[in-house]
C-alpha cells in the first residue's frame with residue numbers, strides 16, 4: 001500500500017543527517033513528488049562527528065555531505081537559513097521565519113538537538129558549547145596551546161574535546177559529576193578505563209565534581225569555582241552537559257513531545273501526517289517504550305525505515321544492532337548492541353588502554369564496548385543479535 005503519490009509534497013524540517021538521509025531515501029525509492037528540506041543553519045547539510053575531532057584541532061575538515069548540484073539533480077528543494085516556527089498539524093501548514101507559510105502533505109521533523117548551557121554563562125566570551133559547525137570553528141579559534149581549558153561534563157563530546165585540546169598542548173581539566181567519564185552511558189568499569197586513558201594523556205580528570213560558579217570580568221570567563229570549593233583560573237570553558245531535543249517549535253501543534261517527538265516504531269508522530277527522525281525522535285522500541293538515540297548510525301537507519309513507511313512498507317528497525325563510536329586520542333571506542341550502564345560488565349580482552357568489554361543483562365550478551373579493537377567488536381555482531389548466554393561468551397575456547 002503506497003501512501004505517497006507523485007502529487008504530494010513532503011516537507012522535512014532540519015537539514016542535518018537525518019533530514020538529508022530521509023530525502024535521499026525517498027528519491028532512492030523512486031518517490032517522484034516534491035521534497036522540501038528546510039534548515040535553519042546557513043550551511044549545506046554537513047556531518048557533525050568531525051566537529052569534535054579534527055574540527056577542534058582547527059583542521060577545518062570538509063564536512064559537507066553533498067554539493068549544491070546534488071540537490072538540483074535530485075529535485076530536493078533545499079532551503080537553508082530558514083527556520084520552522086510553528087506547525088498547524090490540522091491545516092497541514094508550517095510558519096517559517098521569513099514570514100511565509102508552507103503547506104505539506106507529510107511533515108518530517110528532523111530538528112536534532114540544542115546543546116544545554118551552564119545557566120548564566122550563555123553569552124560569556126570564553127565559554128563554548130559544541131553542536132554546530134559554527135560552534136566548532138569558534139572553539140578551534142579560541143583554543144590556545146599555552147592556556148588552560150575546563151571541560152564541563154565527560155560525555156562523548158566532553159571526552160573528545162578534552163582529548164583534542166590536550167593534543168594541541170592545552171592544560172585540560174575535565175570535570176564530571178558521575179564517578180567516571182562516560183559512566184552514565186557505559187557504566188563505571190568502562191568509564192574508569194576511559195578516565196585512566198585521559199589521565200595518562202595528561203588530562204586532570206576530576207570525577208564526582210561539578211561547577212558551582214563561573215566567575216567573569218568584563219564579559220569574559222576568568223575562573224571557575226567547582227562544587228568541592230576548588231578555584232581554577234581558566235582561559236576557556238567547554239560545556240558538554242548534554243543536549244535537549246529541538247522541539248519547542250512544535251508547541252501548541254498537538255504533536256506529542258516528551259523528551260523528543262514521541263513516535264511509533266516507524267517514525268509516525270501522534271498527529272496524522274507528522275513524522276520524526278534522528279536525534280529529536282523518540283521511537284517506540286521492542287519493549288513498547290519511546291526512546292531517543294543520539295547517534296549517527298541510528299539517524300540513517302531510521303531514515304531508511306521512515307522513508308519506506310511513508311511509501312507504504314511496514315519494515316522496522318528491529319533487525320539493526322545499534323552502533324556508535326567515539327575517537328579519543330589514537331583509540332576508536334565503539335559500542336555495538338544495546339549497552340546499558342546498569343549491565344554487568346566482563347572485560348574479555350585487554351592490552352594497555354585497549355580493551356573489549358562484554359555487557360551482560362539477564363544472563364545474556366546485550367552488547368560490547370571496545371577501545372582500539374575494531375575487528376573484535378564487529379565480530380560480536382552475530383552473538384549480540386542472538387543474545388548468546390554469557391556463559392558461552394566467557395567459556396574458555398577449546
Ligand SMILES: Cc1cc2nc3c(=O)[nH]c(=O)nc-3n(C[C@H](O)[C@H](O)[C@H](O)COP(=O)(O)OP(=O)(O)OC[C@H]3O[C@@H](n4cnc5c(N)ncnc54)[C@H](O)[C@@H]3O)c2cc1C
Nearest residue numbers: 014016017018040048049083084111112278279294295296
Ligand atoms: C560534535 C558532535 C560529534 C559527534 N560525534 C559522533 C560520533 O563520533 N559518533 C556518533 O555515533 N555520533 C556522533 N554524533 C552524533 C551525530 O552527529 C548525531 O546523531 C546526528 O547528527 C543526528 O542527526 P540529526 O539530523 O538528527 O540532527 P542534527 O545533525 O542536529 O540536524 C538537525 C538540524 O536541524 C536544524 N534545526 C533545528 N530546529 C530547526 C527549525 N525549527 N527549523 C529548521 N531547522 C532546524 C538544526 O540546526 C540542525 O541543522 C556527534 C554529534 C556532535 C554534535
